[in-house]
Amino acid sequence: MNEQMTRPQADKGDGRKVSPTRLKVLQVAANLFADRGYSGVGVNEISEATGLGRGALYYHISSKxxxxxxxxxxxxxxxxxxxxxxxxxxxxxxxxxxxxxxxxMMTISEHLSEMTVCFRELHALTDERRRAVTGLHSDYQAIWAMALADGLTKGVFKPTPSVVLKGLLGMYFYSFLWLTPRGPQNAADIGNAFADVVLNSVRK
Amino acid sequence: MNEQMTRPQADKGDGRKVSPTRLKVLQVAANLFADRGYSGVGVNEISEATGLGRGALYYHISSKxxxxxxxxxxxxxxxxxxxxxxxxxxxxxxxxxxxxxxxxMMTISEHLSEMTVCFRELHALTDERRRAVTGLHSDYQAIWAMALADGLTKGVFKPTPSVVLKGLLGMYFYSFLWLTPRGPQNAADIGNAFADVVLNSVRK
DNA sequence: CTTCTATTGTACCGATCGGTCACCACGATA
DNA sequence: TATCGTGGTGACCGATCGGTACAATAGAAG
Incomplete structure (x- = not known):
């Protein structure tokens, strides 16, 4: 579905053949984007933060x-x-x-910058790619929808309107704004607390 | 405490008179910011969308x-x-x-562009103003917290961790991403559905 | 008719935007 | 030695950025 168009010959055969430099660029850019927004960060800034010159940066990425x-x-x-x-x-x-x-919750907490960008900067993508990402969001929502549907057929859950599911997932997604990454244990606690909220609403 | 600046129209006991041109600029800018993000929209674009030249635009606003x-x-x-x-x-x-x-939910639905900007573009504000807006968010959360505390003292609600309240409010706030002003359900219906979610979690 | 204030259009500023370019350093291989 | 692929440099491109200067317009008051 989503072809990772890295560089000419980078990672076709083996899945984990992304250059460490590119990885570093992705991390640094995620932090900057999370801080000031995609359009608010220039490639010059990314260049300085990574320690790479403009040309070197564009050797590892194809575009911003x-x-x-x-x-x-x-x-x-x-x-x-x-x-x-x-x-x-x-x-x-x-x-x-x-x-x-x-x-x-643990994924959001452990990769807060990336998830912040993922939830907040969707609009900055061009049409085709934005549709691809919203497709991923739909795929993820479908996983939850199936979990709820399974509970329904097993007689444990009651029917849940899709708008409620959207809201409940928003409860998680919006957490990037107030979450402070203290560690996976803390995130797990929040995950459990939020699970109670969900279960209180979907349980029979 | 946070009400020194101009607010759209003078129907809320606001003594200040706001020029209709400025109102129009605010509306147009909100739509553009919601669509492409604050940093993604140039003043040129706002100028064209409002039909005002650059100079005329800056006569009505002091800065972007x-x-x-x-x-x-x-x-x-x-x-x-x-x-x-x-x-x-x-x-x-x-x-x-x-x-x-x-x-x-009705406020979010009726002013979707403005609320989208409010929830998503906080980071684009400079420190002082960002603190002012986050202060408003805290003030609003406090209203909910007091409502829950009141239910607790009256024996109707059980104690609610603040992290759960943050999550529940996030359920509302995140809705700007999937809400359609003329969607299948009206805002009041969604508000009622979300209220059930909240009550299921805070009720004794 | 002046004279004033309120509003607007246009040209312009320095800075920065995303992206490209020719060129270069170096290790591996032949 | 010569060649090549990998990774890097820094000047440079046209376009656009937020913001300003200033003359021109309009309408009401005198």
């Missing part, structure tokens, strides 16, 4: 928007992958919701 | 950031004013939460 796209998709894809693994592994609907909740 | 500040504070101040009125008028904790919920 390319950078944004990679940042917004990286951990959202992970979220989907992990979410599907949880859905496959956990059969109890209640425990599945709890696991999804913890995983979501 | 001034515009952003007014947009972010206008309806957040209204939210606080209305919220306090609701808190004073409604003594039943459950009904107070429902009223707050409906009012919040």
């Amino acid at each position: 928007e390319d950078l944004l796209y990679d940042i917004t998709t990286a951990y959202m894809s992970d979220l989907i992958t992990d979410g599907r693994a949880i859905a496959d592994a956990e059969t109890d609907p209640v425990e599945r919701v709890r696991a999804l909740s913890r995983a979501l | 950031e001034d515009l952003l500040y007014d947009i972010t504070t206008a309806y957040m101040s209204d939210l606080i004013t209305d919220g306090r009125a609701i808190a004073d008028a409604e003594t039943d904790p459950v009904e107070r939460v429902r009223a707050l919920s409906r009012a919040l």
